[in-house]
Each structure stands twice: as C-alpha cells, then as structure tokens.
Amino acid sequence: MTLQSHKDTRGGTALREQSSLAQLPAENSGRAKHKAGQQALRRLLGPVxxxxxxxxxxxxxxxxxAVAPYVxxxxxxxxxxxxxxxxVKVIVQxxxxxxxxxxxxxxxxxxxxxxxxxxxxxxxRRKIIASLSRAPLSWFSQSNSGKVRKAVEDDTxxxxxxxxxxxxxxxxAIVTxxxxLVYAFIVDWRLGLLSVASVPVYFAIQAFSMKDMGTKTAQLDDYLGAVSATAVEFAEGISVVKAFGTVGKAHGRYQEAAQRFADFYYEWVRPLLRLSALSESLVALPVVLLINVGAGSALVHAGTVTVPQLVATTLIALVIPGTIQTVGMMMWSYQLAGNAALRLEEVMSIKPLPEGSFELADAPNLPVQFHNVSFSYPSGARVLQNFSATLHPGTVTALIGPSGSGKSTAATxxxxxxxxDEGAITIGGVDIRQLSFASLYRTVAFVLQDPHLLQLxxxxxxxxxxxxVTDEEVWAAAEAAHIAQDIRALPAGLDTVVGAGVSLSGGQQQRISIARAVLADAPILILDEATTAADPDCEAEIQAALNVLVRGKTVLVIAHKPESIRGVDQIIELDVQKESTDD
Incomplete structure (x- = not known):
C-alpha cells in the first residue's frame, strides 16, 4: 500500500485555556439578572x-x-x-x-x-429533551454534563x-x-389594633433590610455557580494533580472562588443580622402575648370587651407571625426560582442544528470531500482555515498534527x-447539511477516544x-470486536446492565463501542485514536478489532501515535496557525 503524505499548513489555531475566573457580575448586572429571571419565570409558568x-x-x-372558627x-x-x-352543642357542631x-x-x-x-x-423535561435532541453535538463537548443534569433534575x-x-x-398567608384582622376590628377596634401593634414596625425594618434582596440573590447564584464549577473541575482532575504533586496549585481556583463567595456573603449578611434579630423579636410569641393579654386585660377589667372576645383576638394575633414568615419564605422561593428559570430557558433554547431532507443511496463507494472549510469556536479562536481534502472510497486517511491544530474538529x-463557518463537506457530491440525520448516521459511524456506554x-x-437485530448478529459483532469472551464471562451475559453493579474496564467499554460500530456497518468511519487510553493488555485486542472494523470502509483516523498511521493511504498534517499581529 503506497503511503502518500502531504502537509496542510492551513490548519487553524489552538484554543487558549482561560486560567482565570470570569469576572463576576456587579450589582447592576445582578439587578438585571433578577429582572430577567422573573420574566423567564412568568414565561415558564405559562402552561400551568x-x-x-x-x-x-x-x-x-x-x-x-378560616374566620368562621373564631366567630x-x-x-x-x-x-x-x-x-x-x-x-353550646349546636355551636360545637x-x-x-x-x-x-x-x-x-x-x-x-x-x-x-x-x-x-x-x-x-x-x-x-419534554422541552429540555427536545432541545437536547436537536442541539449540535459540539454543544455537549462545550457544556459539562453537570449543567444538563442540574437543568433536568435540580432546576425543574x-x-x-x-x-x-x-x-x-x-x-x-395573606388572606387568612x-x-x-377584619373580624378582630369588628369585634372591637381596640382589640384589632392590639393584634397588629408590633407588625408595622416589623415590616418597616424588614423592608429596609431586604430592599436589595432580589439583586443580591441573583449575585449569590452567580458566586455559587463559580464555586460549583471550580469544585467539579478540581474533583474531575484529582487523580492527575495528585499523581504530579500539584494539589495546592490545582485547587487554587476553587479556593479563590470560595473566598469570593465568602467575602460577598459576609458583606451582605453581617449588617442584616442585628436588624433581623430586632424585627423577629417584635413578632415573637411572648411579645405578642404580652401586648394582647396585658392591654386586653385592662379592657376586660374596664368592661368594654368580654373574655371570649379577648381570647379570640389574642389567638388571631398569634397567627400573624407565622404567616409573615411564610410570605418571606415564598418570596425567597420566587427569587431562587427566577435563577432556575433562566438556566432552564438557556437549555431549552439551544440553537438547533438544521436538518436536511436528502436521503443518500446505500452505496459503499462514496467519496468524502472537504471544500475550503473554515471553522472558529465561539471564543473567536480559529482552528481551521480553508481546509480542503478528499477521502477516496475504501481508503484510510490519517489526520496528524500538534494539539490545537484542528484534527478532531475536522474529523467530527x-x-x-x-x-x-465557511466551505462545505460533501459525501458523494452532496453537502452533508442537506442530508437527513437518519441518512447521515447510516452513512457515517465513529469510535471516539472516550467511549460512552448508556446505562442499558x-x-x-x-x-x-x-x-x-437478533442476538446472533449482536454476538457476531461482539466476536469481531474481540469482546464476546468477556461478555460471556459476566453472570448476566448480554443482559448485564452497564453501571448497575458491574464495572467494565476502559478497554472493555471501547471494544463494546467498536462492536456497536461493527453492527452499524456504516461505509464511512471516523476513528479518534481508540487505543490511546487503553492499557497495553487491551491495546492489542482493540487494534485487532479495529482491523476488522475498517475493512472495505472509507476511514478518517485522528492519529496521535506514529504506529497509528502505519499502512494508511493518505496522511494529512495540520499545523497550528500563528496568530496575526497585524493591527
């Protein structure tokens, strides 16, 4: 097999890792977020x-x-x-x-x-699933799984x-x-005033202390989001940072985010503690009882009200503190829900990938062509510039180049x-954007570096x-992927549920994903160096499975190791483009 090698210097630029936390929103941004959250909440609640x-x-x-029992x-x-x-009997009834x-x-x-x-x-949840099902696959690589989980589970x-x-x-809490109180004033206006004697002062203090609650809650949500993101980042990479002894440096971002949250929270809450304690004491049950029973007893002694009237209005006065706190909790729930509504709307409004309607004929001899393809990430970093290539039917093409040169981007x-962003990719002369998703994925299959198995x-x-397909066809694919023996060794065999008490090694998961690709039998195959993360014992078996998988197919390989390009028909090298220094 002849080895053809050419170098494409039009490969793009690497994405720059942002090493510092994004600037958290100021008070004005928090106020804007609170307002947007309440608007999103109203839209979200529309159906119910x-x-x-x-x-x-x-x-x-x-x-x-609720007034009737008191009457x-x-x-x-x-x-x-x-x-x-x-x-008495009739009244009790x-x-x-x-x-x-x-x-x-x-x-x-x-x-x-x-x-x-x-x-x-x-x-x-139906809207979220519908939105995720139409989202570009690149969205899932740019957004962590925690964001989706939070929307589907926590925010709903x-x-x-x-x-x-x-x-x-x-x-x-409001009407009761x-x-x-209306009834208390009907019984006696003086008893009515006693029932709410301390409430106006309580409300005045609360209104003063909570005037920026909506804005502060929105800011609090952002600070907590930063803490959560950096904690997940640190936890996911803990094995690496421990192995290289850089734990102190690695958790610096988390410490910084946590410190920012602590500084914000203390600055906000510390002045409120005394005011809150003072206001709560004004509606505490002993204070309410003291006011109503003390002053009410004087009215009873004067003969202006009766004992039953005093008892009824005192009980009414005791209801008020609990209802006030209920209203406060509900207001807090509305503020938190506004932030959740914004996150839900964000997931529900992912820009869908447009689907074509053209159906490709099921033919194995379809050439793949990249026509002056350019692509930039949302950050503005360009990874491909005017990239052109042809993958002839039945050949293996390897994409090589340094990290950030756009290998994975071009292949995926x-x-x-x-x-x-510019240019086109065609299969058999048809722009893939014109194909229906069903037709595209009957034609193109992929085995990625990080295999993902569903909990099935x-x-x-x-x-x-x-x-x-039948079990016989499943076993045939498993044999071709060199995983059949491992499956038979499991107590439940093919009925074994992934992740349900059974632990599969990375190599086993990779070979199951290869079996899936074997069964799909698509004429075009993308391989993102399927053996990179495998241990030496599994690597030979995975390579043998891949040799079976690629037979007679048009294959695009993302190569990271020299041995990955042995025997390929074409090598395309992508370089990292230098950033322009022109003004």
Whole structure:
C-alpha cells in the first residue's frame, strides 16, 4: 500500500485555556439578572397558570372560611358563660363543620397545585429533551454534563415549592390574617389594633433590610455557580494533580472562588443580622402575648370587651407571625426560582442544528470531500482555515498534527458535531447539511477516544444503531470486536446492565463501542485514536478489532501515535496557525 503524505499548513489555531475566573457580575448586572429571571419565570409558568389560578381561588375561599372558627369560638365562650348547654352543642357542631370545610378546601387547593407542578415538570423535561435532541453535538463537548443534569433534575425540582406550595400558601398567608384582622376590628377596634401593634414596625425594618434582596440573590447564584464549577473541575482532575504533586496549585481556583463567595456573603449578611434579630423579636410569641393579654386585660377589667372576645383576638394575633414568615419564605422561593428559570430557558433554547431532507443511496463507494472549510469556536479562536481534502472510497486517511491544530474538529465535522463557518463537506457530491440525520448516521459511524456506554444492557448498547437485530448478529459483532469472551464471562451475559453493579474496564467499554460500530456497518468511519487510553493488555485486542472494523470502509483516523498511521493511504498534517499581529 503506497503511503502518500502531504502537509496542510492551513490548519487553524489552538484554543487558549482561560486560567482565570470570569469576572463576576456587579450589582447592576445582578439587578438585571433578577429582572430577567422573573420574566423567564412568568414565561415558564405559562402552561400551568390557569391551574394555579384555580388552586389560588380555592385557597382564597378556604382562607375566608378560616374566620368562621373564631366567630364560632366567641359565640361558644358567650354561651358557656351564660350556661346555655343546648346552644353550646349546636355551636360545637358548627365549629367542627366550619373547621373541616376550611381544611378540606385547603387540601383540594394543594392537590390542584401539586397536579400543576407535575404537569409543569413534564412539560419542562419534554422541552429540555427536545432541545437536547436537536442541539449540535459540539454543544455537549462545550457544556459539562453537570449543567444538563442540574437543568433536568435540580432546576425543574426547584420550581416544585413555587408551584406546588407557594400559590396556595401565599394566598393563605395573606388572606387568612387579613380576614381575621377584619373580624378582630369588628369585634372591637381596640382589640384589632392590639393584634397588629408590633407588625408595622416589623415590616418597616424588614423592608429596609431586604430592599436589595432580589439583586443580591441573583449575585449569590452567580458566586455559587463559580464555586460549583471550580469544585467539579478540581474533583474531575484529582487523580492527575495528585499523581504530579500539584494539589495546592490545582485547587487554587476553587479556593479563590470560595473566598469570593465568602467575602460577598459576609458583606451582605453581617449588617442584616442585628436588624433581623430586632424585627423577629417584635413578632415573637411572648411579645405578642404580652401586648394582647396585658392591654386586653385592662379592657376586660374596664368592661368594654368580654373574655371570649379577648381570647379570640389574642389567638388571631398569634397567627400573624407565622404567616409573615411564610410570605418571606415564598418570596425567597420566587427569587431562587427566577435563577432556575433562566438556566432552564438557556437549555431549552439551544440553537438547533438544521436538518436536511436528502436521503443518500446505500452505496459503499462514496467519496468524502472537504471544500475550503473554515471553522472558529465561539471564543473567536480559529482552528481551521480553508481546509480542503478528499477521502477516496475504501481508503484510510490519517489526520496528524500538534494539539490545537484542528484534527478532531475536522474529523467530527464530518459527523456534524459542528458545521463549518465557511466551505462545505460533501459525501458523494452532496453537502452533508442537506442530508437527513437518519441518512447521515447510516452513512457515517465513529469510535471516539472516550467511549460512552448508556446505562442499558450490553445487548442494547451494541445494537443502539440497529435495535431490531437478533442476538446472533449482536454476538457476531461482539466476536469481531474481540469482546464476546468477556461478555460471556459476566453472570448476566448480554443482559448485564452497564453501571448497575458491574464495572467494565476502559478497554472493555471501547471494544463494546467498536462492536456497536461493527453492527452499524456504516461505509464511512471516523476513528479518534481508540487505543490511546487503553492499557497495553487491551491495546492489542482493540487494534485487532479495529482491523476488522475498517475493512472495505472509507476511514478518517485522528492519529496521535506514529504506529497509528502505519499502512494508511493518505496522511494529512495540520499545523497550528500563528496568530496575526497585524493591527
């Protein structure tokens, strides 16, 4: 086999690693984020808003009915003082009825709001899955899995309190004390004033201390995001940094992010502690009891109010502190949910990769051509410049070059991990952007350096591209990939679920991914140096499996080792382009 070698000096530039944390937003940015979060939240809640309104109406009726037990309680006290036994029985019946009705309506309201929450979780997760399914494959390499997991799991559940509890509890926390206070003033205006004597001062202090709560919460979310990102980065690379004794340097970014968060949090919270303690003490139960019982007793002694009236209004006064704290918790939930809504919208609005409709004929002799392809990452770093190449049917082409020269970018563009900024890639003369995804992935298969197996059975992992094949065909692919013996050694064989109590080595996972590619039997194959991460014992078996896999196919190899290009038909070398210093 003749070895043809040519050098393409038009390969792009390397991505620069950003070694410093991004500048965190200032107060104005935090305020803007808070406003954007609330707008995103309103849009996100749109599908379930009518159901939420229904739950709030039921909560409103329940809250108004909450006055009934207090009205009945006053009547009951008067009847007991007068010794009207028969009337007491009737009043007790009304008291029980009113309480059960109020409680029943509140239960139904919560049931409706929980149904709204279930519906919203379903709607959001379907939107996320639909968005991810249409996203360019390059998006997943630029975004860590934690971001997707947080959106699918954490952020959708963050809205649980907001939908399942907040609408009902907030209405109850506002309407119930308002209705009770109206009744307290109806009983006696002086008892009504005693019920809320300390509340205006409490609200004034709280309003002063919480005036920038929305802005600060948005900033807090950003600082926590920086801490989380650097912690994940440090944890994922811990084996490397320990091996090379650079733990101190490696966790410096995490320490810096954590320190920034701590400085921000202490600066924000420290002045609020005394104000919060003072305001909370004003509505503490002993203070409320002291005000109402102390001053109320004087009114009873003066004969202007009765003991049942004082007891009823004192109980009303005791309800108010709890409802105030409930409102505060709900407000905090709205602020947190705004940040979650922004993240959810970001994942839901990934710019989809446009799909063509052309169907390629199932033919093995299709040439692949790169026509003056240029590509830059979102950061502006250009990795390919006017790259042209032809992959003849049935040949093996190796892409070589230093890190950052665009080898992986050029190869994976053939599988539409990303589309070129300029130029085109054709298969059989057809621009791959005109192909349907089904046609493209029947034609192009790939085995990447880092194999990824789904948490499914080994059988389903191998037949992922062709789910209808028989077990005989699955075993044939496993034999070709030199993994059949390892699978038979497992207790459940092909039924073994990856990641469910069974640990597979990197070499075994790689050979399962090769079996998957064997079964797909696509005429064009991309190999991203499948043996790089394998141990020496597995490397020979993986290489033997690859030799079977590439037979008769048009192969594009991303080569990192000299031995990877032995016997190839064509070598294309990509260089890192020097950055221009022109003004």
């Amino acid at each position: 808003q009518p159901i939420v309104y229904g739950a709030q109406f039921l909560a409103l009726v329940s809250s108004i009915l 009945v309680l006053v009547s009951l006290g008067d009847a007991l003082l007068l010794g009207e036994t028969q009337r 009304w008291l029980i009825t009113a309480f059960l009705l109020q409680l029943g309506l509140y239960f139904v309201a919560l049931l409706v709001s929980h149904l709204a929450d279930v519906k919203l979780v379903g709607v959001n 559940l963050t809205l649980h309190t907001l939908i399942a509890h907040a609408p009902v509890e907030q209405v109850a 004390p308002a209705a009770l 563009m053939l599988a539409r991990f990303q589309d070129p 059975s080994i059988r389903d992992n191998i037949r992922l591209a062709r789910p209808a």
